[in-house]
Amino acid sequence: MTHPSASSAPLATNEKLGALLVFGSAFFWSFGGAIARFLEVPDSWTIVFWRCLFAGLFLLVFMLVRDGPRGTVALFRGMGWPGVAVGLCFTIASTSFIIAISHTTIANVLLLGAGVPLFAALMSWIFFRERVSRFTWGAIAAVIVGVGIMVSESLTGTVSPVGDALALLIPVVFALATVITRRYPHVRMTPATCFGCFAAAAIAASQSSDLAVTSGELALLFVFGAFNLGLGMALFVTGARLVPSALAALLGTAETVLGPLWVAIIHGEVPSGRTIIGGTFIFLALLAYLYNEFRRQQTAPGRPLRTPTP
Numbered sequence: 001m002t003h004p005s006a007s008s009a010p011l012a013t014n015e016k017l018g019a020l021l022v023f024g025s026a027f028f029w030s031f032g033g034a035i036a037r038f039l040e041v042p043d044s045w046t047i048v049f050w051r052c053l054f055a056g057l058f059l060l061v062f063m064l065v066r067d068g069p070r071g072t073v074a075l076f077r078g079m080g081w082p083g084v085a086v087g088l089c090f091t092i093a094s095t096s097f098i099i100a101i102s103h104t105t106i107a108n109v110l111l112l113g114a115g116v117p118l119f120a121a122l123m124s125w126i127f128f129r130e131r132v133s134r135f136t137w138g139a140i141a142a143v144i145v146g147v148g149i150m151v152s153e154s155l156t157g158t159v160s161p162v163g164d165a166l167a168l169l170i171p172v173v174f175a176l177a178t179v180i181t182r183r184y185p186h187v188r189m190t191p192a193t194c195f196g197c198f199a200a201a202a203i204a205a206s207q208s209s210d211l212a213v214t215s216g217e218l219a220l221l222f223v224f225g226a227f228n229l230g231l232g233m234a235l236f237v238t239g240a241r242l243v244p245s246a247l248a249a250l251l252g253t254a255e256t257v258l259g260p261l262w263v264a265i266i267h268g269e270v271p272s273g274r275t276i277i278g279g280t281f282i283f284l285a286l287l288a289y290l291y292n293e294f295r296r297q298q299t300a301p302g303r304p305l306r307t308p309t310p
Contacts, residue, residue: 018242025236030258033106049204054225056197089177090196104163107271111279119175146281246293
């Protein structure tokens, strides 16, 4: 008879590896704002084009290596219309990120984006009447307060309302993508985001006044797209299937903490008082919610919930 600790050892090892990969994805993503601040390309659409093109190519090569040509084609065919919808959400989010950071601070964009799980819970209640616990309602209320404090800066003219509006749009569309993947578990994350990258690049190409960049800018855009966005996504989809979904989201908060820190250290862009106060509301509410969800998943019968298949 097999000893229980022997059978659970591979699972524990896989979860440690998954946690490390998910944290690695958040670590790579956290440099996005710092890299963007080095770019001097005047047209934001040009940045969107090259970043998303390189990210899409990286993800395509990743699938070809992992699943082979036939497997990659099958992944795209299998994602269906829900996968297209998730990809379009990613298109909007990746485009909005670049345009938003040209109008507001990196801290505003990342801290507003931290509320994705709670926006998803709110959407699930609105559209599908899924049950929301009192604890989650309290966390949602705290996020709304935090968002209100941060967005209030745009009313004083400190930051552009366009920037804050786009920064708020990012977690909304990501929350919508989360709700779709929950309703359609067969949606594959990798082909959906790859499609979203190429769609964003196509839209940006039609809107950009000039796609020409210098060789130095092209190299930086390659790093911005392939490694910051593409490699981060590859690490996430590989690791997220090995850990409970709440733990994956909890590890992902490293991007929220590290992103503004790198920008402050490298570029001297220090968050304002309202950003810090509002962001604290959002971040603490998110941590409390994810900790509660993680405990619930760990104590639920059977295996802990995993994130959608990559």
